[in-house]
Amino acid sequence: MSKRTKVAEKHAADAPRGVTSISEAKAWMAAREITEIECTVPDLAGVARGKIMPASKFLTSPVMNLPLSVFLQTISGEYPSYEGLVDSVVADSDLVLEPDYATLCTVPWAQDPTAQMIHDAYHRDGRPVEIAPRHVLRHVINLYAAKGWKPVVAPEIEFYLVEPNTDPDYPLKPPVGRSGRPEIGRQSYSIQAVNEFDALFEDIYDYSEAQGLEIDTLIHEDGAAQMEINLRHGDPLALADQVFLFKRTIREAALAHKIYATFMAKPIANEPGSAMHIHQSVVDAQTGRNIFSDKDGDPTPEFFSFIAGHQKYLPAVMSILAPYVNSYRRLTRDSMAPINVQWGYDNRTAGLRVPPSSPEARRVENRVPSSDANPYLVIAASLACGYLGIAEGLRASDPIESDAKNLDFELPRGLLEAVAALQDCEPLAEVLGRRFTTTYAAVKQAEFETFMRVISPWEREYLLLNV
Missing domain, CATH: 3.30.590.10 (Glutamine synthetase/guanido kinase, catalytic domain)
Known part of the structure; x- marks a missing residue:
């Protein structure tokens, strides 16, 4: 590990919010003894959807999958007809959710040391999901x-x-x-x-x-x-x-x-x-x-x-x-x-x-x-x-x-x-x-x-x- 990398990881570990890489995220979590991480994505209503996983699992595989339906769900938990809304023959296929390391921070009200990170949604071919709110704003x-x-x-x-x-x-x-x-x-x-x-x-x-x-x-x-x-x-x-x-x-x-x-x-x-x-x-x-x-x-x-x-x-x-x-x-x-x-x-x-x-x-x-x-x-x-x-x-x-x-x-x-x-x-x-x-x-x-x-x-x- 280079001296520059060590300095960057030390700085990331001290910051309350945000890192730039998986290695900095590892140092940040280790400094806070993080055991779990909430991986979230905002849906059309602004509700946090996602998964909670052990920090050790996240650090070995930071990309997760969720179905396209997370962006089609109504506030009451129902769905409109998919007709005309999706391209795929498999209407509710999995999306790829990639972490935005700049959003890494703690969950201060959690009982165990827990972190959270907002993710961005992509199709399996790498295209951004057009209906994901973060992509619309970007x-x-x-x-x-x-x-x-x-x-x-x-x-x-x-x-x-x-x-x-x-x-x-x-x-x-x-x-x-x-x-x-x-x-x-x-x-x-x-x-x-x-x-x-x-x-x-x-x-x-x-x-x-x-x-x-x-x-x-x-x-x-x-x-x-x-x-x-x-x-x-x-x-x-x-x-x-x-x-x-x-x-x-x-x-x-x-x-x-x-x-x-x-x-x-x-x-x-x-x-x-x-x-x-x-x-x-x-x-x-x-x-x-x-x-x-x-x-x-x-x-x-x-x-x-x-x-x-x-x-x-x-x-x-x-x-x-x-x-x-x-x-x-x-x-x-x-x-x-x-x-x-x-x-x-x-x-x-x-x-x-x-x-x-x-x-x-x-x-x-x-x-x-x-x-x-x-x-x-x-x-x-x-x-x-x-x-x-x-x-x-x-x-x-x-x-x-x-x-x-x-x-x-x-x-x-x-x-x-x-x-x-x-x-x-x-x-x-x-x-x-x-x-x-x-x-x-x-x-x-x-x-x-x-x-x-x-x-x-x-x-x-x-x-x-x-x-």
């Missing part, structure tokens, strides 16, 4: 790279803390904090309301530090026991990985305190919904200069075209940004969520907000996505909208200074309408991949059919004895 990033650009994102994820709920027929309720009382009124930005769950958030910070995840800020949002975690800006794939891991981290920390953490878009009827806002900018890959600002610090044509791309294409990607029937309960006129594609400077009522910043940090905040969405697909779809806007030289409307909620709805009002808009949009099929958009639409339609089998309390309340 493909969009590569389109920017071909132009000499690097997109930069910063996600903000909202979620609720609720009492454990084992019967889905009962509404969710805020949990009891350290005072012994549940939060009733809304406590926006309240430090005291966050302090009610100090022990839980200390665990979240500890778990995050152990995994090498960086939290920028933690705040209390508008809803009762609704929180928001902001992540530092960076590479889109790395940030999507962090959101993927953060969701699981927050759920696990909450469960340890006998609380549920939910990322449902609208979990409680009379409370605000939960969003996943995406801040976006684009820099020149060579110079690092923000292409949204010129040398004088003024906004560039690319900046306005990026906004215009969102205005044109956001309705067509709504089934990605708001992926479930419940997601559309958040997008109402009487909520904090946007209902159209208007934009404005520091205007939180618009779907697209330009926050106050220096020219170097000029960015666009997409406020439409909900927190129940797959972070890889949300970031890919949002960046795809901006890319198409620049590529097509689109022109944005004038910024709005008034309350955008007083204007008309411009976004789909339901899941089927949103799916149809995605299916009808040829430019997005080219950017996101036609196989992906076809498969995604089929999965969403299958989920809607499952929803239609359920009779809601509203129907029993108003129809049972009245019609």
